[in-house]
Amino acid sequence: MSNSTRLCLVEDDEIMRASLRQRFNIEDIECVCFNNANEALESLLSTEYAALITDIRLPDMSGDKLFSSILDADKIPPPTIFITGYGTIDQAVSLLKLGANDYITKPFDLDELLDKLREVSPALFGDAEQSSTVLGVSTKMRQIKSTLDRLADHKVDILITGESGVGKEYAARYFANRSNQDTDRPFVALNCAALPEELLEAELFGHEKGAFTGATKSRRGVFEQASGGVLFLDEVGETSPRMQAKLLRSIQEREVQRIGSEEQIPVDLRIVYATNRDLKKMVANGEFREDLYFRINVAHIHIPPLRERKEDISWLAHRIVENYFHEHKERRLILPLSLRYLEKQHWPGNLRELSNAVERACILSPQEVLGPREFGASGGDEHGISSEQVNLKEAMEQYEKNLLQEKLEQHQWRIVETASSLGISRKSLWEKMKRYDISQSE
Ligand SMILES: Nc1ncnc2c1ncn2[C@@H]1O[C@H](COP(=O)(O)OP(=O)(O)OP(=O)(O)O)[C@@H](O)[C@H]1O
Ligand SMILES: [Mg+2]
Known part of the structure; x- marks a missing residue:
């Protein structure tokens, strides 16, 4: 940027x-x-x-x-x-x-x-708030960005909640870059739900050589790897009670004990926790330790789903089209009509789902212009485009009519020349002129 x-x-x-x-x-x-x-x-x-x-x-x-x-x-x-x-x-x-x-x-x-x-x-x-569109252009996301900026200057851990695909990890990375300023300090991410308990424990705290079968050499865990930087603990709500107890200790004391070792190793890091679970409810149901909940819930950021911040939809769509251009050197143009269609969708998979949909449209579309159809709208789609808006067919026809008129005037109404400049046959130009009722006297 x-x-x-x-x-x-x-x-x-x-x-x-x-x-x-x-x-x-x-x-x-x-x-x-x-x-x-x-x-x-x-x-x-x-x-x-x-x-x-x-x-x-x-x-x-x-x-x-x-x-x-x-x-x-x-x-x-x-x-x-x-x-x-x-x-x-x-x-x-x-x-x-x-x-x-x-x-x-x-x-x-x-x-x-x-x-x-x-x-x-x-x-x-100039205004920093105005240019702060890394996380989104909606008021909500601008607020989140400035909160993260503020928190970056303090030594606190943060908890980011929100539905799947809203951009929790994306926000965590932004926070890490802010906190670490421009030094190349580590950002280490671990998904606590992705591993069985024993592996998770080894991954978190590390192990000594021979600590268990297969531990042929000693290894640092993510706490140690992220020391000096930021550790992102994703899906922290999915950890077992035993793991929660071990986590609490390390988080509290800022030290870890590798499996198979007695030694306490100090770590200096900031932790960003993320979950799409309702931790408070889990505490009430006895599924999550209350003390751990209080410990990680010091600074809480909730990222709302995309459907509650529709302004970010066209912003993100444009961003993806831009990235597509940078990567593939192929231009794509999203019609405003398509943006209106995208804004009307529910997006249960949030930014991840929208990113995928726009990228797919860029790849699959045979032409540069992406109409609502490229995003899956069916013809005359009552669910997508409301009746007060023109549908794609009408918009395209209006465009075609204007283009024909323009070209005819440019070529002083010489049919053969005009047809060839448009790359269509003389017959097809005649037919279109008849259909749109275009004649020179107009
Ligand atoms: N502000 C943003 N700008 C551009 N892309 C974004 C933004 N936020 C998220 N994304 C993209 O959306 C996708 C989902 O984001 P991310 O992985 O951060 O979500 P998440 O909340 O961690 O999801 P999950 O709960 O499933 O782990 C990613 O591909 C990410 O690159
Ligand atoms: Mg994630």
Whole structure:
């Protein structure tokens, strides 16, 4: 993620450039201006920017060419907004396909541009809270992030609860990075539910050589491995009463005793516990030690399920599409309609399920544009898209109609040329014109 808070502006119109610069000044945004694409490109290849705003029409090279030149140089462009003179749908779609985050049509309102800018690059607006979108954009997740930031500065252990797949481990890793600052201290994760008791005990506390059959050499447990860093104990609610007692001792005393040894080894670490069980209820039912519960419940963070923070759905979907692009160099574009569909789903598997669904759609979709169908919506889906929203078919038809009209005008209504520019036959162009009732007199 970019650490820069600088904006790159490429605009050849002097008046426009000056007024944008003035407004960015007022907003306290550091803006580097260029009046041509070549100089901007040189700077973009050597300097990190938090965002790029570029006019499409420039004297030496078009704005979209500038953008693809960054990609050609194997650099990841900063979040980009294009300024375009023509508000045509096909141009907009092709810019978005190219990887632009947004575009704005002249003449525009500066506030409108700032809103878009805030959306694509919160870091530019300086406010740490605003740019704190690592865990999510919802109010709830921003609060959790700032709580974790605060806790990172104190020497406490934390307990993270939440349904499966809400991002408990993800949050723990974030916390560990914060606590450890930039040193490369260890982060060790252990799932307490994944091992039978004897193995879990050896895994937690380590063992000496010959402590049991198969112990051919001595080994440190996760407490020792994580010393100096953070230990993540996942599914801590699944441990047996005997293991709970042993855990309590080590957590309390900050020392461990390897199996087969008398020696107490001191450990200096922070522990993050996680569970999707209701520990309080388990205490009431006698399934979890009360003293251990109090010991690990000093700072408790509950991560709500995705369905209770729907704003994070489209944020995460975009993030995954971006990762997909970085990994596979293939662009995918999620239609707003698809985002609305995703927001309406229940997501019992939370972020894990949504991540998988978006990744699957990216891989399986034969085209760049991901419609609701790519996410499993069936035609006219009453469960997915409500009747007040247009359905995909209507949206696609409207798009097709506009595109045809645009292309026909571009080619002065010469059918053969237009058909070939669209890559379809003359007959099929005629048929479509008839179907959409398009004629020159319009
Ligand atoms: N803020 C986030 N941004 C991007 N991806 C995330 C985020 N939070 C979680 N994920 C992804 O969602 C998936 C589930 O996250 P994680 O493993 O942290 O959940 P969990 O609560 O520990 O789940 P479980 O209870 O099943 O162990 C992972 O693939 C993780 O990378
Ligand atoms: Mg987990």
